[in-house]
Amino acid sequence: MTAPPRKIIHVDMDAFYASVEQRDDPSLRGRPVVVAWRGARSVVCAASYEARPFGIHSAMPALRAERLCPQAVFVPPDFTRYRAVSAQIREIFSRHTALIEPLSLDEAYLDVSELRSGLPSATATAEAIRAAIREETQLTASAGVAPNKFLAKIASDHRKPDGIFVVRPSQVEDFLRELPVGRVPGVGKVMQRKLEALDIRTVGELRRPSLDELEQRFGRWGRRIYELARGVDERPVEPHRERVQVSAEDTFAEDLPLEALTPHIHRLAEKAWNGLTSKQGRIARTVVLKLKTADFQTMTRSLTRATPPSSAQELAELAGALRERVNEPAHTRYRLVGVGLAGLMDEGEMAIQGQLFDTF
Template identity: 65%
Template sequence: MASSERKIVHVDMDAFYASVEQRDRPELRGLPVVVAWTGPRSVVCAASYEARRFGVHSAMSAARARRLCPQAVCVPPDFERYRAVSRQVRGIFARHTDLIEPLSLDEAYLDVTVNKQGLASATEVAQVIRAQIRAETGLTASAGVAPNKFLAKIASDWNKPDGLFVIKPSRVQAFLLDLPVRKVPGVGKVMQARLLELGIHTVGELRQHAAAELELHFGRYGYRLYELARGIDERAVEPDLAVRQVSAETTFEIDLRLDQLDETLRRLSAKAWEQARRKGVAGRTVVLKLKTDRFRSLTRSHTQPQPVATPQELAELALGMRERVTLPPYTLYRLAGVGLSNFAGMDEAQRQPDMFA
């Protein structure tokens, strides 16, 4: 089925972990809540909208969050409760469609091209789902409705929190015209800077560049940019898509030596750990990815008997694998990444006594 014929809803719970804490502890309502472990190297799992106003966000170090918002109330995460609420929300989705692709505990794609309740439109389906989530969980969700996954995900973030935004097929091209390129999935700060060097600020400007030119600058992702600039995304909603790996990587603005990557690898480890947490998995295999200034790619991996228990352990394992890189110490690197794979269920990892150390 062509994407123009699909009706896709992306549902994203609003500040999920923090909202669950505020729901269950009325004294936290209206306060800047940060869900994080204690400890000097802890990372933020979630922040309430009151805390986000101070610049606090997930995967940030808890120490920095405290500096940005000294009055924040820090709460340790309770993933068993979050998973229970996630299952409840998933049950609501299942009343409307069997085509559900979870991205994490708090967001999912739904294909409602045909819906079980016989509702007249995808917009009505999204409205009913949001109302049912509010009535049955006491939480709010934002939703985006569009002809494909790319646009639906952008739309769900348009009127957050507790919002709904619809991109009709007839309005796709007009919507994309002035959309900042930073809104395109995969365009991070480094990619955005490279696009700006080409004079590309908006998707409309991106659309003026040929596929071959974009591939010359950005490799395979260049053709993906060419398609997205035209609103093309033929990916189907894939129910029960197994999570095989989570990872985070960054391309440096200035090439760095291996011994200069400590802070970067800790930050990437925090991001990869947060992805694993959100997806409810724990990995036994840690992967370190590097790319030199001459575009030579290297990977090193380490597998252990038990799943990695903390973000700090993940960071230390990633840092330790640098010793297995045999290139000269003066070698410069343009990219680094940290990944987790070989998953066990999160419940198995939580049985370890130092899980929240």
């Protein structure tokens, strides 16, 4: 028998950090607020909706945000306060379901296929959650309601801010047909250009190639986008999802050339290794090196081996070797480096997955 479709809600707070600041300081309401430390190395944590028309968005350099909107009010982030509000919101979720998968402080998936609150539908539940958030925190949230996580996440962005959008099972094909492929999670700018070279710009057009064609071109990712183009996403909501990676990264006071990163890679490898050893019985075979250039381009290199690193020193050596796979021009300068271990698993799992492969 075919299982009934899930009922998934994706709740996303509206400009969360900036909205908390505007709530707590009435003088900020209606003004362009940028949550960021000031300084040459700082990046924007969040921007209020009043700041966004100026082109300001999260993760952009704070100096650029200041140039785009000289009248913006800069507020340093207060993560202790944001976490407290997030806990309040989480408690509201728990009144309706135990199946809650937080993605960050300001968004989460909820599986409301079996409701505990007695409401008649997933849509009514999403509306009740939004109303409770507004009443109890004086903040607004947007929600997407759909048969799976992929569709719910896209739907929550459809009526932002302070809106709700519902995708019923019978509406999936129409909802996706004209959606730009760039809206599909995981389709970044590089993948988007590759698809555009195949004359694929919408999710509807992404349904043209066969599964074999997409797998031949894009490997396992080809199967994934084949399924997403048809609205298929079988991932469950995971309330207690265990971390699958540990990492450490650092932003430098001054941009550095590639050859000057060695001591920083060794220091960060030590921190990442200490993070791994705190997770007793967990092992990771994949070593990850993350770099961010002076112009904010992010790149990663990774290596998966049959045997995991056995020490912080070996981790540092492997991360250093990954640096040699960076083919940027010699004059490139880097503002950030990170070292991580990905694919954490129990020792028993590791024993049955002892095959060697490299990833780039």
